[in-house]
Amino acid sequence: MTLRAIIIGGGLAGGAAAARLAQLGQPPLLLEREAGAHDKICGEFLSVEAGRHLAGLGVDVARLGGARIDRVRLHAGRLTAEARLPFVATGVTRRALDALLLDHAAAAGADVQRGTSVRHLAGNRAVTSAGDTDPGPILLATGKHDLRGEARDPRGTIPGLIGFKQFFRATPALTARLAGAVEVTAFAGGYAGLQCVEAGRLNLCLLVDQARYKALGGSWPLLLAALLREPGLALLADAEPLLAKPLAIASVPYGYLATPGAGPYRLGDQAAVIPSFCGDGMAMALHGGRLAADMLASGADAATFQTRLRRDVARQVRLATRLQRVATHGLGRFALVAGLAAVPAALAALARWTRVEPQALARLGV
Ligand SMILES: Cc1cc2nc3c(=O)[nH]c(=O)nc-3n(C[C@H](O)[C@H](O)[C@H](O)COP(=O)(O)OP(=O)(O)OC[C@H]3O[C@@H](n4cnc5c(N)ncnc54)[C@H](O)[C@@H]3O)c2cc1C
Incomplete structure (x- = not known):
């Protein structure tokens, strides 16, 4: 008898695994701690690979009315x-996207239990706020949050980065400038992404080194004031912030890659964390979710799955991590942007090299 899979976390990785397992005739249990749709720290740049994965699961992203993005602009000072x-991407909120995917998984037959928090694992059972689950293969998809006893190994990752996200109401000037573009501003100790999402909103999502954040005064208003002095972000001064306070997260382990071994199937940010400026973390989460479902359904163990996923994403994670170190330290950001301004084709090539490859998608029939 096949035991029912238990998916912990209803983000894109967990949602994709749940939808795919249900479609393969093995509907899983999915436990998500949030009771309803919610905002998440994310630049909300949905890449072409992510779009293909969602379409492959039968999710109609177009109905969310996201913003079309086909250009990238980098700023460092002036x-x-x-x-x-080399592709068309979409700006769409995680609040809408993750809820759509979870509803889709539930409609396909997955048992989606929202508002249930997993406390820790006990062998192949999950100990939750509502009691213990039956035993089953565990798919760990808790994203940025580590489960007690299952923490990711931070060795080799970039330490000390804090993430923030705020929505702004788009002004006419920003709407005109950002039409079709995602902008990344590199500043001392970090970088910020700015783009349109649905319903006339702008997403500002950024990472800043803890030491730099402290030096700027250690508060969001002081950090924002410093960012507005950057030429690439100055126009935001006229835009109204939409969240009462920004979402924040500390210690994002950029460069993390799970080591294959016994234990749960690790998906999404629990398997690999690629620097955010690449805008392919969501694609990697969806890729891992689908791959895990396919391999689990065909009887593969967790170590075999993890080895295969690592093969699909490790090169991109390592390259992006090296670039992030250059862009956030010293004067590397100016050299990088000046070099890319001189050779725009290199910018498009970098965008290609830091993504899940078309061949990896094709191997999954996507
Ligand atoms: C600053 C920043 C900007 C980014 N920008 C982009 C971008 O523009 N484009 C892009 O493609 N990627 C981006 N990423 C990466 C992307 O957000 C992640 O790679 C992606 O969200 C990973 O999906 P996931 O399903 O693994 O995790 P998540 O989306 O974090 O989902 C995990 C889910 O698990 C739930 N959960 C957590 N703990 C428990 C528990 N104990 N019990 C039950 N449920 C639990 C959470 O509530 C959550 O819903 C960015 C990341 C950061 C930090």
Whole structure:
């Protein structure tokens, strides 16, 4: 008898695994601690690979009315580099997207239990706020949050980065400038992404080194004031913030790659954390979710799955992590943006090299 899989976390990785397992005739149990749709720290740049994965699961992202993005612009001080992306991406909120995917998984037959928090694992059972589950293969998809006893190994990752996200109401000037573009501003100790999402909103999502944050006064208003002095972000001063306070997260382990071994199937940010400026974390989460479902359904163990997923994403994670170190330290950001301004084709190439490859998608029939 096949035991029912238990998926912990209803983000994109967990949602994709749940939808796919249900479609393969093995509907899982999915436990998500949030009771309803919620905002998440994310730049909300949905790449073409992520779009293909969602379409492959039968999710109609177009109905969310996201923003079309086909260009990237980089700023460092007064330097700017711009290139056409080698694909079309979408700006869409995680609040809407994750809820759509979870509803889709439930409609396909997955038992989606929202508002249930998993405390820890006990062998192949999950100990939850509502009691213990039956035994079954565990798929760990808790994203940025580590489960007690299952923490990710931070060795080799970039330490000390804090993430923030705030929505702004788009002004006419920003709407015109950002039409079709995602902008990344590199500043001392971090970088910020700015783009349109649905319903006339702008997403500002950024990472800043803890030491730099402290030096700026250690508060969001002081950090924002410093960011507004950056030429690439100055226009935001006229835009109204929409969240009462920004979402924040500390210690994002950029560069993390799970080591294959016994234990749960690790998906999404529990398997690999790629620097955010690449905008492919969501694709990697969806990729891992689908791959885990396919391999679990065909009887593969967790170590075999983890080895295979690592093969699909490790090179991209390592390259992006090296670039992030250059862009956030010293004067590397100016050299990087000046170089990319001189050779815009290199910017498009970097965008390609830091993504899940088309061949990896094709191997999954996506
Ligand atoms: C600052 C920043 C900007 C980013 N920008 C982009 C971008 O523009 N484009 C892009 O593609 N990627 C981006 N990413 C990466 C992307 O957000 C992640 O890679 C992606 O969300 C990973 O999906 P996931 O399903 O693994 O985790 P998540 O989306 O974090 O989902 C995990 C889920 O698990 C639930 N959960 C956690 N703990 C428990 C528990 N104990 N019990 C039950 N449920 C639990 C949470 O509530 C959550 O819903 C960004 C990341 C950061 C930090």
